[in-house]
Amino acid sequence: MDPQSTIILGKAIGAGLAMIGAAGGGIGIGISVGGAVMAMGRNPDHTATIQTNMILGVAFAEAVAIYALVVSLIILFVLS
Amino acid sequence: MNSFWNGKRRFVALLMFLAGVFVALEVPPVIPFIQLPGENFPAGYNIPFTDIRITNTFVAAVIVWILLLLFVVYVIRRRPQSATEVPPGGFYNMFEMLFEGLMGFVGGIAGGRHFRLIFNMFMTIFLIVLVANWMELVPGVDTIGFIHPHVKEKYDAETDKYKVVTTDGFEIYQGFLGISYVNGQCDWISPADEAAADDAALVQAQAAALAAEQALIEDAAYARYQAAHDDHGDEEQGDHADEASDDHGDDHAEEVKESDAAAAAYNDVLAAREAEKQARAGRGCYTGVAPAPWQDGYTGDDKSAKKDIPLHPDPSSEEAKLVPWVVLPFVRVASTDLNMTLALGLISFVMIQYVGFKALGIGYLTKFFNFSTLFKSPLGGIDVAVGLLELIGDFAKILSFSFRLLGNIFAGSIVLFVMSFLVPILPWPFFILEFFVGVIQALVFALLTAIFMNLATISHHHDDDHDHAEAH
Structure with a gap:
């Protein structure tokens, strides 16, 4: 295999492995949305507050997945 | 007016849809090229009186400043001058609604002695990030720009200068989803x-x-x-x-x-x-194409030099085959540049420490260097370790702030132009998605700053003792 292909192979595998971290973000979003929906079901009057806080929490959980994305983007496009 | 458009809007929408189909077929979208750092403008476009090349993210940042300044001037001039004056409607009213809503929101989180400072910081960061994020929804941002052969600046250690290498030399590999990446096997030789x-x-x-x-x-x-x-x-x-x-x-x-x-x-x-x-x-490296405007050796007067690389090459021509063409947008969203997000993160970090010192004086440092309980209680060593961890955590905030914003908006703009490339006719749902991501990220950035600033104003010890007293 020529060196160029090896580099591309390595980058692709590395970027793919880095994206495993996105799973954590997904789990977090699932838990927080599940909790929020249950809370909304119990007291629908507070839907607005719960929704705001849920979206914030989702954004934080998503941030972890985004770190993984940044790492994999750096592997793909910045490393040479 | 209203009656005139009744029942006709759907035809306008249909017409625009057909126009979209026609444009997508007639002018196929350019294959997106993804680059993480902000792209430099061609040689000659320097920041006035310096040697620093303008980047397209910098242009976006300047536009954000100008928009916000205009906005501030507008709000100050439209503001009711006395309590009896009837408030003006329209855009100003919308701003007042936003302002009051956010004021209540932040007041619930950080309503204390330093509310004004915290809220000013919150609102500033929110407006800057919001305007910067929403710029990716404006048609033309990220898509209109210099069309040029694929170039890249490379540091040359021998001459201690950045030199432009390209195109003839570089091979472009087309990867998944039309995302292309560069093989830097050979340098451009003029x-x-x-x-x-x-x-x-x-x-x-x-x-x-x-x-x-x-x-x-x-x-x-x-x-x-x-x-x-x-x-x-x-x-x-x-x-x-x-x-x-x-x-x-x-x-x-x-x-x-x-x-x-x-x-x-x-x-x-x-x-x-x-x-x-x-x-x-x-190896796929070619020479013999005359230098283009961004390359060394280009002379602006020389018309023949430009003629050799046409701006819109006929795809079937030989010279077009030599060169991978990409777009260098005039404006790229400022939040997709780490410089911008890191600067905002640093500002927010400094303000957190500032408000901490303002509220607690020099005693604020005991949050990080907590030796008071070291010899008093058997677990005093843990307090020291916790303080040091908090010091590290404070610096980690800079990284977390800047990467959160960068990652979200950069990923969003990639989604936008990859989708525009894949489905040129119907990328709207993703624009709606990015609209919300822009608001949420601006809110998260500003809100976290407010929360951390509020946390910094609260005395650590006092709080702890209070909690213990309550618990027992």
Whole structure:
């Protein structure tokens, strides 16, 4: 295999492995949305507050997945 | 007006949809090129009075500042001057609604002695990030720009300068989803450099030929000298004339031989140069295209230089095949540049520490260096470790702030232009998604700053003791 292909192979595998971290973000979003929906079901009057806080929490959980994305983007496009 | 449009809007929408189909078919979208750092403008577009090249994210940041300044001027001028004046409607009213809503929101989180400072910080960051994020929804951002062969600036350690390498040299691999990436196998060599290298090879060849000739002449002279020495004793004076003519004949014969050797040396050097060129071409590196505006050696007056790389090359032409074409957008969303998000993160970090010192004085430092309980309680060492961890955590906030914003918006803009490339007609749902991501990220950035600033104003010890007292 020529060196160029090896580099591309390595980058692709590395970027793919880095994206495993996105799973954590997904789990977090699932838990927080599940909790929020249950809370909304119990007291629908507070839907607005719960929704705001849920979206914030989702954004934080998503941030972890985004770190993984940044790492994999750096592997793909910045490393040479 | 309303009655005129009733029932006709759907046809306008249909017309625009058909126009979208037509445009997508007629002018296929450019393959997106993804680059993480902000792209430099071509040579000559410097920040005034400096050597610093303008980047397209910087342009976006300047636009954000201008928009916000206009906004501030507008709000100040439209603001009701007295309590009895009827508030103006329209856009100003919308701003007032936003302002009051956010004021209540932040008041619930950080309503204390430092509310004004915290809220000012919150609102500033929120507006900057919001306007910066929403710019990715504006048509033309990220898509209109210099169309140019794929170039890249590369640091040259020898000359301590950034040099532009490209296009002819670079191969573009087309990966998944049309995302292309660059193979930096060979550097761009300008035609001038190539000609100079050719000249150098010629000079070298001539020198080699001359050297070969010189060596032969010296050899011959030495041989003659040797022969003359050997024969000197036996020869008579009378034969000298004959000998001289013989020598002359020999010289002539040798000269022919010398020329052959010189020509061989000459051809060897040139053949080596030719082989080098062939090898470069074999790797997919080409030269001979005139320098484009962003390359060294380009002269603005020279029309012929521009003609060699047309701005819109015919895809079937030979010269277009040499070059991978990409767009360098005039404006790229400022939040997709780490410089911008890191600057905001640093500002927010500094403000957190500032408000901490303002609220607690020098005692704020005990949050990080907590030795007060070290000898008093058996677990005092844990407090020290916790304080140090908090110090590290505070610096980690900078990274977390900047990467959160960068990652979200950069990923969003990639989604937007990859989708525009894949489904040129219907990328709207993703624009709606990015609209919300822009708001949420601005809110998260500003809100986290407010929360951390509020946390910094609260005395650590007092709080702890309070909690303990309550718990027991």
